[in-house]
Every structure is written in C-alpha cells, then in structure tokens.
Amino acid sequence: MVNWKNLDTLEAYGKLLQLKDSVVLKEEMAGENGAQRVAKYSVPMAAGLSYNYAAKAVNDEVLGVLSELASEAQLTEKYEALYNGEVINTGEKRHVLHQLCRGQLGEDVIADGVNKREFYAGQQQKVAEFAKRVHSGEITNAAGEKFTTVVQIGIGGSDLGPRAVYLALENWAKTNGELRMEAKFISNVDPDDAAAVLRETDIPHALFIVVSKSGTTLETLTNESFVRNALKDAGVDPSKHMLAVTSQTSPMASSTDYLAAFFMDDYIGGRYSVSSCVGGAVLSLAFGPDVFARFLNGAAEEDRLAKETDITKNAALLDALIGVYERNVLEYQMTTVLPYSQALSRFPAHLQQLDMESNGKSVNRFGEPVDYVTGPVIFGEPGTNGQHSFYQLLHQGKNIIPIQFIGFKNSQIGLDMDIQGSTSQQKLCANVVAQIMAFACGKDDENPNKNFDGGRPCSIIIGEQLTPEALGALLAHFENKVMFQGFIWNINSFDQEGVQLGKILSKRVLAHDTDGALKAFADLMNI
C-alpha cells in the first residue's frame, strides 16, 4: 500500500529546502566540469531520445536528496498502483488508464466488468479496420468517391493533443508517402472557426469526427449542428459523413446519426486522450493505422522506462523532481517549452493544457488546501523564432524562467542546402546548443546592458528525427512527468473542477438569469 502525504510533511522536502541556491549553475557549467556534466547528466529515453539536464541547477548533492524524495513519496510505487488500476482520480472516483491504451504495464485492469486493455485495444482495432476500409475505397461517399479529408470536431483535449500530433507528423508523413487524408480541426464556439474551416473543405469528400466523451459538450455539439447544416446544404446525408468518438453511455453512442462510433471511457481524461480513439480515429484516418500504432509504441516504451526506480535512469521521474525543486525551492513560477522544430509548433499548447489543467490545483487529493505551490505556468513557441522575440526577457528579465528545449539532429523532409558553410539543420542545432549555454552561463560585460547574468536552468530532449515513435515517447514523457509531479504535490492531476464555474455562469448569462456586474457585462456585450 502507498501512503499519500503532503509534500511539506516529507523529511526529504525539508532537506531540499536547505539546498536552495546551493548550486551556482554558471560555475558548474564552466570549463571541463561543464563538459563532464554534459556527458554524465543524460538519461536515455525511448525511440532514441535522451534527456540532458547538465544545464539544470542541480548537482550530485541535490540529486541525492531528490532521490530520497522519490523514495519517501513512493513515486514509482504510486505509478504502479495507477497502472494496476487503483482509483487514483479521487475526486471523480475513477481509474486513470491512458497508459493502458498503449500497452499492458502490470496486472489486468478490470473495470465495469471489462478487461480494459482488451477494450482499448479493441477500439483501436475497430478504428484501424474502419480507416483501412476508407483508404481502400471500400467505404466511400454516396457517389462512390473516396474521402480525402477528415475534420475533427472537439475542444480542449479532443483538439489540442490530436492537432499537435497531426501537425508534428504531417511533413514526415508527406515525405514518407504516409499521408492518407488531410486533417482539419474545428474547436472554438466562435462561429467563424467552423465557417472558415468549412469554407476551405471539400465537403462531399470529407468525413467529420465528433468527439465528446459525455455527448453533451456545448461547443462541440454546437459545431456539430453547424457542420450538419453545411452537409445538408451541400446535398449530402450527414449520417454518411459523420463519425462519433464518445463513451458507451453517451447519447451519441447508439445514435443512427453517425456512420460509425468509437468508444472511450471515463478513465481517460481529455488531456490524456491522444492515445485513445480521440486521437486514434483522426490520426489513423490521416496517416494510416500503422503510423498511429508506431506512435503508440514509442509512448508505450517510454511508459515502461518510467517504472525505473533509479531517478538517474528515469527521465520523466527526474524531470518531475527537478521541476519541483525549481517550483517549490527556487520559487520559479513558470516553465517555457522551446522545441527547435517547426513541426512541434502546437506541441507547447498541448503541454500547456496537459500540465496546467492537471496540476494547477490548490487542494490535495483529499480535497484539503495545501500550503505549497503546485503546477507552474507553461508557455512556448518554436525556436529559432522565439530567439528573435521573447527570449529577450528570458535572458535579461528580472525573473528566472526554467527552459525545456527539444531538438532533433535531422529534419523531417530532408531538403536542405549549405549556405555560408553550414546547412539550415546545422544552424538550427547550433542555435539550440548556443542558447543553452547563453542561458546557463551568461556573459560578463562592463556595460550592464550587454551583461548576461546566466543562471537560467535549461534541459534538452535530443532525438535523431521527429518520427512517430519519437513523438509518442515525447508525449508519454510529459504525461508521466506531470503524473509524477502530481504525486509529489499530493494532488489529483486527473480532475478539473476549475473549469466548472465558468460553464455555470455562462448558462446563466444565456438564460438572462443575471444581476449586478454579470448583467452589466452581459448588457455591454449585447447578450
């Protein structure tokens, strides 16, 4: 049995607090010692990735206490409890089973009388068979023509994760002849979102996937109606163009309005649902089920590595622990994610949801307020673009913001050329390593305006190329990091009570059931 204790009751946390400012990063990274750190402070990950933390403000002493913290907080034991089916989502009294979509990590998990691994694998199989029939031309539109486009209608986790993954693999798929259908996404209740996407869509050759676990998400149902009308206007039968991804108990599950329905369940939260058929349907249609399976394999391999108890061999665990050191001991409020890969342009937005919605909490898993800070704010944009933009503040601003770089040795498309003695890919890689050192070590200058204090902690995940496997591993790494941090903070990373109040109030506004400032604001907006 594991014990769930608040962070500030742990002995190792007390020790860690004593180590505030014990590491002078700039000095650690200087000279030969710096080179040795780069070699030593590296953890192999799945799919050929590695996590390098040489430029983090840690040393062997800090790592020793972090290791004690990992043991005392029983982090890998809690992970084991999670994947073996313990009810980790205490608030909603649910299992947490997104890893089970990707592979079997421990015991069979039986819930609602069903073996859940079989259920998830079965849905994935259903999706794969459906996708193959679409690709082969067995399933067509009424005119017998192939579908060429797939449009995902969803919001939050049904949008950000699948969209980030699609964009991350789109060029890889085109280059490798794996792009089966173009994918588009409608999410915002802003009517211009659906209208703009539909304007650019060849409706008679499009399949639309409506994604809503409950079958009651207002934005999604609104956009579904919008699309349904557009299909009718285009003279096609919506029920032959629309698919449902929902739970078996939702009103959408048995509706005849859909060509097919694929199922998820309550044990996979929206922000963790890329690996379920929420991501699986759109990605299998876009890239083919084999590519989606490769993505899942990369994630599954990373999940297995996260079982390792030695923190220096478990990238997700170590990343989580260092993040807690930065958040609770060094008192940094944010982390920025900077992928040196244009394909990962929306990956930071996915991580923003994953992390902030999971760990932006003020109560522990028993619903009691905690006295320490929890999840940081996450933001980010691709480098090198950011270098010409907000990096100014990261380098010379008054607050320190830890940085998570991601870089690949090779591009996806492979088209490149030598300009001024180096290829674009070499320039990209040179920039990311230069930035790590600029942030970590800074540069002394007599002119304070040209002075760089350094001491900005950085880590980097390095890969050979952004392949389906590497992307799966990357996704699982961050999911597992967030999970471990939730364990450390003793919070429930799998509910989201903070999104409820706005929903309730907006319904009141639409029902004109308001007074005071809310009515005054509603009047200002002419509602």
Add this chain to the structure above:
Amino acid sequence: MVNWKNLDTLEAYGKLLQLKDSVVLKEEMAGENGAQRVAKYSVPMAAGLSYNYAAKAVNDEVLGVLSELASEAQLTEKYEALYNGEVINTGEKRHVLHQLCRGQLGEDVIADGVNKREFYAGQQQKVAEFAKRVHSGEITNAAGEKFTTVVQIGIGGSDLGPRAVYLALENWAKTNGELRMEAKFISNVDPDDAAAVLRETDIPHALFIVVSKSGTTLETLTNESFVRNALKDAGVDPSKHMLAVTSQTSPMASSTDYLAAFFMDDYIGGRYSVSSCVGGAVLSLAFGPDVFARFLNGAAEEDRLAKETDITKNAALLDALIGVYERNVLEYQMTTVLPYSQALSRFPAHLQQLDMESNGKSVNRFGEPVDYVTGPVIFGEPGTNGQHSFYQLLHQGKNIIPIQFIGFKNSQIGLDMDIQGSTSQQKLCANVVAQIMAFACGKDDENPNKNFDGGRPCSIIIGEQLTPEALGALLAHFENKVMFQGFIWNINSFDQEGVQLGKILSKRVLAHDTDGALKAFADLMNI
C-alpha cells in the same frame, strides 16, 4: 524637458506601495456596486472599441495615486517627446517613429535630412501602387499570368506581427471580397519550415518578400537562398518573383536580385514594424492597399487618444499603469491575453514578442541596473478553447495571473445558427463575461475542491467587430501600453541586447570554435 527617473525614486510609487491589497476585488464586484463599476470603469477607444477595467483590483483611491504617478513620471510628456523625434532609444541612439507611419501626431520629424513622415508615407504609396499593378495584372510572371500568392520571408517582428494581422483579417477579407492574394509565411531556420511552405505553394504564381532591415539576418537570408533555389528548380527567374523590404543602406537595397524594394529605417524596431512596409507590403498585396490604409487609420486614431493626460480617458495609459500596479505592487509575474475570437489566434504571440522583448530588461535607459521588476511574461490562446484547457490553473492555481480579455459583439463571417436557444456568437460572448465574473468573484463552496477564491483581476477590450480599423486600434493600444510601461520603469523599450549572446555563440558553434560544455553539447547534436 522631461526628467527620466527610476520608478523607485518617485513619490507616487511610495504611495502606491502602501496600497497593496487595499482593494478586495470580490467585494468591489458584488451587488449593485459591481454593476456601477462596469458602467463607470470604461474608457472609449478608437474604432468603436472600449477598455473596461471594472474587474481590475483598483478603486478610486488607487486610480488617484496612479494618476499622480502618471504626472510625476511625465508619461504623456514623454510620449510627446517621442513622437516629436527625441532620441528615445538611448542604447542605440535612435528616434522611435513607428507611430509616424500612421499619422503626424506633432511636429515634423527630420532625421538624416529627411522629413520622416513623408518618407514613410512615400514608401506606403510605393507599396500601394505596386500592389495595385499586381492586382490589375499589369505586373505578372514571365508567362503573363497573375500572381495569386504572396510569401513573406522574415523572422521575429518581420513575421509575428504581419502573420497575426493577416490571420486576423483573412476571414473578414474573404467575406467582404477583399482577399486579393493568399499570404504565407516562412520564418524558422528549420529547413522543414521553408520546404513545407514551398511544397504547398504554386511557385510560378507566387511573389516572395524578403524582409530584413540590415540585409544580414541569418535565418532570413538562409530561407531566401532556399526559396531562390526552389524558384530556379521551378524554371522561373527569381529576380522577377522576389521583393525586398529593407533599409536603404542594406546590401539588398540596390540589388538587381529583386523586382522591387521598399524601405524602412532604423527608427522602427522589428516588433513595431507592422505599420511600416514590413507589414505594408504583404498586407497590401493580400488585402489591397485600401484595407491596409484602414488598418493604419484605426491605429492612428488610437495613437491620438493616447495623448490624453486624464488617465481615465486614455486606455493605453491606464492599462499600462494598472499593469505596473499589478507587477510591482501586487507582485504578479505574468499577464495572459485571451481573445474570444479565433481570428486573433496568433495575436497573443505577437503581443508576447512586443511586450517581452520591449520590457524584459534589467537596466534603465542609462544602462544602470534597476532594483524593481520590469515587464511581465505574456502568454495566451483564444477562448473558448482555453476554457477547456489551462484556465484550470488560472482559476484554482496557487499564483494569481492577471487577465486581458478581448471580445467582439459580432463575428466576421456572419454565418451563425441558433442552437439550444442561442447563436454561437451569443455563446461566445456569454462565455467571456461569465469568465470575467468567475475570475473576479469566484464562488465559495464547502468542498475546497469546488471552491473558487476569485480575486483574479481581469480587463476586457470590447468591440463591435474585428474590422481593419478595430485591429489597428488594438495593435496601437498594446504598443502604446508597452511604451508607457517602459517610461514608468525608466527602461529603453526599443533595444534588444538580450538576443545578441545566442547569436555570437551559435556562430562559434558553426565555426567549431568551442570548448567545454558548449563543445560537448555541439557534439551531442552532431554539429
């Protein structure tokens, strides 16, 4: 003459520090008092916009001291000095003249022997005439066919601002028959960025704009060569397809490699350059010069309103002052920008650069370190999407993050439908006002997991519709806000020394002139 003093030497700042936590937002916004605040705490802006700060943690007492601060720091006088041509960019010894692209606010500004208003207006005229000749088919490709696409090659300010504006007006333009050419953007040195854009571009019918003030920006020149090769491969003469936007002294200015060249100068920083021909060329080609002129008119009108000395009538000034109160007195480190408009999807990324690159500084305008915090971190995504994502942390996280909402009463495309008794646009508007109240007032609940503390300060800019004028006003509002904040912090908002060190180190990496950790990292990335 104006006096440039550090914030912590001002009497009003001392008074302001005494007012920390003097306002309980939740109580201020309750009942009839809340409704009165909504009516009273509103400032008209240009193009029918208004800035409402009812849900900010201020009251008349705080506003009184902010007004004293504005006077003591001579904020509007400093603005006057700026637009009359004083050398405000002290580090680089330059005028700051982006407002002059949009209109004449004060005296003639003569620099380098030239009337700068005439220069900027002249370049805008040149761009307009060129665009009209392209649109009319007078300027065509070698085969005599019309150009249909324009591709901007630039990075940082040459990319983010123009891209955000293009996306913001694309649907408006299509709906109103004003889309002349599709625009695309290449920015990242990641070779996949250029390769992916080119793969989707009809090269024989595309014009490419190379934007680099110095003519030496490595990323941009690399991408230019990349594109030039692609043009040759497509069998077209690059010099008939490429335009330059650069300074008159750059090597690009008189090159015969370009079909035409349009000029900017050193008095307009990259992040302030949307109003110059950096934005003007691509936007005039995409939307026609009349639409671009309407955008500039909205900005110019907002610039004029920023001259007002009464802080309750000057939205940019007031927004700046409240931001400083939040940053320096309430000690918040971030601000999030949440537009309830899918068209503004990249506007937060532009503001992120604008604000963080301008005010993410640690030295004052004389190059001396300052002892107070300066610019905040800016991040944001469109609502309602964010509601299903990172809002969890904003509502229930341990740190308070001030919020800047933007909303419009009407959509751009105008296609909408009534579902469950309301249109999508009504739902969108209901959501934004509901969120303001949820953040400001929260909700007490016996279950701490469902409790919302409130006290999260919000402002909102409300408009009728996102038109070219409204977008111009919005852009100028934030530029002027950032300028006023720079004045308050006594920093130079117009240089960017923080981006230099990375450039130097990346050159060393490419030249294999490295040792220690930098060499070790370079080896890891195979450079």
